[in-house]
Amino acid sequence: EPEVTQTPSHQVTQMGQEVILRCVPISNHLYFYWYRQILGQKVEFLVSFYNNEISEKSEIFDDQFSVERPDGSNFTLKIRSTKLEDSAMYFCASRATGGHDTQYFGPGTRLTVL
């Protein structure tokens, strides 16, 4: 069964450093998302991406964040200058079509900012 994959599973970085989290969505999917979950809190929407552009972003997704689909398979989230409060689980999700279609999530990347 096709699945969303994410790398790395755990990333430790120093405050102020740049990180890139990588995702490979399900191959025929067209809509891509990043969510995050700070420890003990709910899963929060960060950004959605369709047709090579951001379709919506949350207030969390400030200028320090960017997303890219550099080739036909990868979908990346970059944080330019990490802060302590960026420590969280980051989940990538993808969806095949528009409308009420299910989003499938990857296993997540645990980001720890020291």
Add this chain to the structure above:
Amino acid sequence: DQQVKQNSPSLSVQEGRISILNCDYTNSMFDYFLWYKKYPAEGPTFLISISSIKDKNEDGRFTVFLNKSAKHLSLHIVPSQPGDSAVYFCAAMRGGATNKLIFGTGTLLAVQP
């Protein structure tokens, strides 16, 4: 901004009995609802969904009920199995260009053998 709420942080049931997980929402524009299950160190796994035009959807042991007037939905698991022990998230969607999911805080279900 708690548009989706799960007021029970945890629930414990005996194997074979029914598990009922509840979810309330405030935004009447939500038109699709989903339940996800999550194990530690894994991503959310889709379980079952329901459109706002329905009041019930069933898939094997899982049934979701929607009460639009009360802005309430529930997930029933019958019979409960120890492998069902996980965190269950309710999520809501407002149909549109992005279909982003708004999640509840989750309910930790423990099914006792």
